[in-house]
Amino acid sequence: MSDQHHPPGVDTTAANPARMYDHALGGVHNFAADREHFARILREDPDARLVVAANRALLRRAVRYCMRQGIDQFLDLGSGIPTVGNVHEAAHQLDPRSRVVYVDNEPVTVAHTRRLLRETDNAAMVDADLRAPESVLRAAETRRLLDPDRPLALLMVAVLHWVTDAEMPGLLHRYTDVLAPGSHLVISHLTDDYRPGLMRRVGRLFEETRAPLVYRSRTEVADLFDGFDLVPPGVVHSADWQAQPYERLPAPERSKTWAAVGRKR
Numbered sequence: 001m002s003d004q005h006h007p008p009g010v011d012t013t014a015a016n017p018a019r020m021y022d023h024a025l026g027g028v029h030n031f032a033a034d035r036e037h038f039a040r041i042l043r044e045d046p047d048a049r050l051v052v053a054a055n056r057a058l059l060r061r062a063v064r065y066c067m068r069q070g071i072d073q074f075l076d077l078g079s080g081i082p083t084v085g086n087v088h089e090a091a092h093q094l095d096p097r098s099r100v101v102y103v104d105n106e107p108v109t110v111a112h113t114r115r116l117l118r119e120t121d122n123a124a125m126v127d128a129d130l131r132a133p134e135s136v137l138r139a140a141e142t143r144r145l146l147d148p149d150r151p152l153a154l155l156m157v158a159v160l161h162w163v164t165d166a167e168m169p170g171l172l173h174r175y176t177d178v179l180a181p182g183s184h185l186v187i188s189h190l191t192d193d194y195r196p197g198l199m200r201r202v203g204r205l206f207e208e209t210r211a212p213l214v215y216r217s218r219t220e221v222a223d224l225f226d227g228f229d230l231v232p233p234g235v236v237h238s239a240d241w242q243a244q245p246y247e248r249l250p251a252p253e254r255s256k257t258w259a260a261v262g263r264k265r
């Protein structure tokens, strides 16, 4: 992206995780600072691209799984720049009537998603901090597109590592308590269960972007599914979650991300 084409107020000289993620996926909505910072992460963890790609593939598999369970509405918190294979594309391939509300608070993400959705009636972008649930749940787009009386899928994919332990329990319940039974919760989460030393060094690089990471263990991720039954195979590496044999990695722990889907009781 050239520095002339971005929403006003964006500091193009400071690396931002949403735009680094876009760059890692091969997207073009990022600046030199994002690319340079991601290169530093790659030097620490040569698997960084694999982490991102495995997560995005998991997101698509989880959306398709939810749709097979009859879900046709999605609330995607921390949706990211819609680079390749984003939620409404995956959902609309199976059912063009399915509805998607994206939520993000990164200005380039918000602007690009709005541009992309200009001609799409059943998907919309909410510019909000997911840690302020009322601003998400009461947003006009949320109320227009999502029916709270019917099951929906709540996606928190590669985003909760920016929510602290102090914020987490009340926050999650504010979203999940209002979901109809049969709703699905999809979570993926960075972990330092493997290679803690390496992840500490990666964590320091994220601190420089003013978006410090909170890693969570497999047990801590399982605990986020309070009130939900985990669907098979439970909490596993993102690369393993309902992956086809040809998608499996020889060492799935290299995805450094736990993933799971639960069904609300």
Ligand SMILES: C[S@@+](CC[C@H](N)C(=O)[O-])C[C@H]1O[C@@H](n2cnc3c(N)ncnc32)[C@H](O)[C@@H]1O
Pocket: 017, 018, 021, 055, 056, 059, 077, 078, 079, 080, 081, 103, 104, 105, 106, 109, 128, 129, 130, 131, 156, 157, 158, 159, 162
């Ligand atoms: C790593 S990307 C993941 C994108 C997508 N969920 C996926 O898994 O492909 C995380 C996104 O969460 C957004 N994000 C981080 N903290 C947020 C917050 N408090 N409120 C809303 N969005 C947030 C970032 O701007 C970024 O776009």
